[in-house]
Amino acid sequence: MNPEIIRVVGYVVAVIAFVALNAAMLVWMERKVAGHIQRRIGPKEVGPFGILQSFADGIKLMTKQLIVPEGADVLLFKVAPMLVMIPAIMCFVTIPFSEQLAARNINVGLLLIFAIASVNVFALLLGGWASNNKYAVISAARAVSQNVAYEIPMLITAITVVMFTGTMNLQEIVLGQAGGFWNWNIFPVGKNIGMVVVMPISFLIFFICSMAETNRAPFDLGEAESELVAGFHTEYAGMGFGLFFLGEYANVFIGCSLSVILFLGGWQGPFGLLPGVHWFLLKVYFLIFVVMWMRWTFPRTTFYGLLNLSWKILIPISLFNLVLTGAFIKVF
Amino acid sequence: MNPPITSADGLAGIVFLVMLLVTGAGAMIAVNAERTIRAVAGLALCFVGVAGIYYFLQSPFVALMEMLIYVGAVCVVLVFAVMLAEPHPEQQVSKRNALVGGLSFITAGMLTWGLVALAKGATWSTAAVRMNEGTMRDVGLSLLTTYSMVFELVSVVLLVAIIGSLVLGRAGRSKA
Structure with missing residues (x-):
């Protein structure tokens, strides 16, 4: 056997295990964070600090029957949750956890993540439509218009980073930020003094958009439970619902790790001390904590507010940012 | 082999x-x-x-x-x-016309014949062995030199699409 094939299979197994465990831990973390923000304790019965709570939930979900609603499109109804999960796992192919720990170092890595993650919307749409439920259809329509609106500023800010670094290879983007935190792309004082103005704004826009793309609060209009029951997964029971959830948390991880790779130096530490992969995970989980913090602090926006924010504020600012980036790269 | x-x-x-x-x-x-x-x-x-x-x-x-x-x-x-x-979702497809079916068979046959003739006549070059290229530099260079004509034509297509959607969007709007 070719050792390359063994490496690939090993990596696939490890990534799937990581995605599942990551989702389980994030559900626990979300409930703990929510609890403490609301002056409760959160889960505490199962295991120390309730850390095994999500495993108990997972077992419960897996033992439940998968009910297909009457009048639903059975095939598409069953395919949709898988279509949420598959791209989420595929995106991990090119994320560099550390200098050595990356499945494939692809030259168009950034494009690969955007291309594969775009299938997610299609899956939500199919799931919502196949459920034969009006709330699910409305929610799917909302999710699509939201995703289309926020993909534009997200891609434009990604382009500012690509222009600045000159590559779409994620590993090279991280390597370009070596040598201390003053070289990180968010405040590149050490590299290009003009970009110090542009990059923090780019980071903010990118972070907001990645939250909106993953349907996280305050942008979770697709699952506004006060109006739409539970959104596109209203009709899903058991592991069908579970897969939507796993996919959402995997996407949150991917969004935060992209922010870390593009702006916060990836696996580069501000000072030695720890190996790269530790720094990478520390930064990513800190950003995920911020995402949760926002969810339990801010109320849900209205739908027109959400679309106005993207089309009238984020897109013009990001276009202006793009022009400034071009100018600063020439001038400094 | x-x-x-x-x-x-x-x-x-x-x-x-x-x-x-x-x-x-x-x-x-x-x-x-x-x-x-x-x-x-x-x-x-x-x-x-x-x-x-x-x-x-x-x-x-x-x-x-x-x-x-x-x-x-x-x-x-x-x-x-x-x-x-x-x-x-339940909407039956309209009944097929026998003439349309025959015509489409003929069209498909001619297309297949044309493609096969093209494939047999072509000289096949070996597939490029350049794994993991396609850096920003390569893509940018080929878009602005070899394929610049195609690149510009695509932008015309997009322009037409935008103008068309604007026209259609305005037509649907009431004057009030």
């Missing part, structure tokens, strides 16, 4: 065959499905297969663009339009 199945080349060959099957199956679903949404899903499957073939032919950039634009944008917009226009 065939490489063994467990080698990397052999596996790549199997993946290539699977991608061909996926493309064909997707196209068949897109044509034969009775529900419009399923037809669009088949189309998306077909696009994924085509993207896989591009990747196999050492052009990851084109493959990813195919995914991003055709699956992520075109198919989503199609499903969206169908969902808004046709809320009731």
